[in-house]
Amino acid sequence: MGRSAIVLAAGLGTRMKSKRHKVLHEVCGKPMILHILDELEKLRLDQVIVVVGQQREAVAAVVGTRAEIAVQEQQLGTGHAVQAAVGKLDTHNDTTVVLYGDAPLIRAETLETLLSAREQHAASAAVLTANVQNPTGLGRVILDPEGRFVRIVEEKDATPEERAIHRINTGIYAFATADLLEALPQLRPNNAQGEYYLTDTLAFFNEKGGTVCTVDVADEREIASVNDRAQLAAVEAILRAQICERWAKEGVTIVNPEHTYIGLDVTIGRDTVLLPGTILEGRTTIGEDCVIGPNTQLTNVQVADGVTVQQSVALDCEIGPAAKVGPFAYIRPGSQIGERVKIGDFVEVKNSRIGAGTKVSHLAYVGDADVGRDVNVGCGVITVNYDGERKHRTVIGDGSFVGSNVNLIAPVEIGNGAYVCAGSTITDNVPADGFAIGRSRQVTKADYVQAWKQRKAENAGEGSRS
Ligand code: UD1
Ligand code: CA
Secondary structure, eight states: OOEEEEEEEOSOOGGGOOSSOGGGSEETTEEHHHHHHHHHHHTTOSEEEEEEBTBHHHHHHHHGGGSEEEEOSSOOOHHHHHHHHHTTOOTTOSEEEEEETTOTTOOHHHHHHHHHHHHHTTOSEEEEEEEOSOOTTSOEEEEOTTSOEEEEEOGGGOOHHHHTOOEEEEEEEEEEHHHHHHHGGGOOOOSTTOOOOTTHHHHHHHHTTOOEEEEEOSOGGGGOOOSSHHHHHHHHHHHHHHHHHHHHHTTOEESOGGGEEEOTTOEEOTTOEEOTTEEEETTOEEOSSOEEOSSEEEEEEEEOTTOEEOSOEEEEEEEOTTOEEOSSOEEOTTOEEOTTOEEEETOEEESOEEOTTOEEEESOEEESEEEOTTOEEOTTOEEEOBOSSOBOOEEEOTTOEEOTTOEEESSEEEOTTOEEOTTOEEOSOBOTTOEEOOSOOOOOOTTHHHHHHHHHHHHHHHHHHO
């Protein structure tokens, strides 16, 4: 007993036209290679090997300690790639599953079916196949009149009759490890592409009287592979739809799933409504009875129950129960927005705690501040937190009132229940229940405009005479 996996990821993926290796491109926020490794982990295999070649350091760095790395120096074909892993392969493991790093939607259940089929039939190999509408570019599965496996022929090597076949090779196999090791050295690159085809091992088993069984994939969407950016978008769309469907079944209303983006690690409570253009990323959690969106991006945000977030962006922060955010608010890392708080339009909050029931309704910047409960932060209030070298904190006590257009020059403290007049620039602490006004006195000149207009008219008259 024992099972190994070999993941092929040596080819750069030229058609991606990218500086980045193909398997590092993300699908729903996660690099393709990690989708594969996550599924393989569910199978609790005894060994996982990733074959790298192009950009090997970058791929190996993302794989980390989750798999062994084998290097294929030159990409001479899928058979050659598997051969590159042989040195690392634990021959005590009876079954070796081979799959690709660029087909990220394959599910553990399907791989388990394939592995079991190989083991139950004591077959040399079990091949995952699919009956597809459009087989263009893929290897065709040739069966004999009794329906037994004969071989796989690549499109470039196929006759017109063979090309008419719609059953294709997905490129996913479970091999008897011993038979695989016997077949690999027999491969020769005598084909249209001059490559060592892994598929030729199957014909080899067949000729030697071994069993090769085929397993049709139940859901074709699982085998979608990525060769260019159009296919990347197609694969992303499949997974995005599946994630939305899952949350819809859990009691979340998703008004338009095609325009809703939910990351794999996100959780959402019942009776929450997601409006179009909602993007939930990273370790974001959303409570029950929330309304999120439209056009809202939440990355690593903990949102409690009953929260509304409208047309806003929030990152690495917490939003408390029944809070209302937006439209057009920006909540930055390290912020804790309390219960029933209102963060209104064009408000930016950074690294600040906002106490329960406080209102920051419009056009304010609250940075590096500790704001108490039931505070009114007026329109245009700014915490002046940066002196050009260092950041300083502002403390605003419970139940205080900060009038419109106040500058709070940090470090500064406003006591509980204090009142700061509109337009003030506050440089000194205000005690609890204190009243502060810090603005220059108004000067009013009653008849000034009339006199000025008259002077102007007289000057114009002089000008026309000369
Ligand atoms: C292969 C199969 C084909 C199947 C198709 C499914 C062969 C000969 N053909 O074709 O029957 O229908 O997959 O997608 O196997 N790779 C390496 N090193 C190499 C060559 C490839 O690591 O030297 C990796 C690539 O990075 C890629 C995967 O193997 O992830 C598949 O290679 P690719 O060239 O796309 O195989 P196909 O020609 O599409
Ligand atoms: Ca391919």
